[in-house]
Amino acid sequence: MSRGSMCADVLRVLQQFMSDTAARLVLRGTLEPLRLSLDSVGAAELPRVIEALEPATRHFVDPARRPQLAAQLRTLTQPAAGAPGASASKAAAAGPALRATTYLVRTEADASHARLAARAMCETMGGRGFECQKVATAVSELARNQISYAGGGTIQLTPEQTPRRLLRVRAEDQGRGIPDLEKVLSGTYRSKTGMGLGLLGVKRLADKFDVRTGPNGTQVDFEVWL
Known part of the structure; x- marks a missing residue:
């Protein structure tokens, strides 16, 4: 799919929910802060x-x-039928509440994709708006930490229905670890680079939280109960 046609598809979805003028205004206003144009979105x-x-x-x-608008917009990120990777995307979309899915995080686009996937999985499981926002925010924080401090990592989303309905997230990287972890989690650590602030935020958002870190990497596990 060409770059220009991607924005055209986004515009068509927006036009189903608002006037043509409003749709074009919203799309252009969204692209400008991202330093993108209608022809540069791939x-x-x-x-x-x-x-x-x-x-x-x-x-x-x-x-x-x-929610309907958000769902239709998210379908645009899935490959079309017959395109490379389409079968895998269809399988993931057909049953996000049934199995774990792992996302490789290397770029900001990867982080955004993981965030959207986490929110979509939460919504599919019947999570309420604020619960899904907690999941999406926490995944975004962890993914960006991975990019900034470890050169990337993975985000695994695991839905559970019994005995409690919840969404479990595991973030793993092979960075150098987090120094002064206890101080970070207590909120007393002060870093010039901002390291640790996102992790403390995730802890506050989670219903269950655990982190293991060392010179060979970091593993963060958290749950949001739905």
Whole structure:
């Protein structure tokens, strides 16, 4: 799919939920802060654009229709039938509440994709808005930490239905570890680089939280109960 056609598809979805003028205004207003144009959005940039569109559309779309809009926008990130990777994407979309899925995180686009996937899985499981926002925010923080301090990592999303309905997230990297972990988690650690602030935020968002770190990497596990 060409870059220009991707924005055209986004615009067509927006036009189903608002006027043509509003749709074009929202799309252009979303692209400008991202330093993108209608012709420069490709597959790598699309998840980031869709993530930014969610808050941008709130003033134009009825709250009851926002989940439907978000779902339709997310389908644009899935390969078309017959395209490379389409079978895997269809399988993931067909049963996100049934099996664990792991996402490789190397770039900001990867982080955005993992965040959107976490929110979508939470919504599919029946999570409420604030619960899904907690999951998405925590995944975003962990993914960006991986990029900034470990050169990347993986995010695994594992849904559970029994005995308690919850979404479990595991973030792993092979970085140098987190110094002064106890101080970081207590909120008393002060870092010039900001290391650890995101981790403390994830701890506060989680219903269950655990972290293991050392010179060979870091593993963070957390749960949000739905």
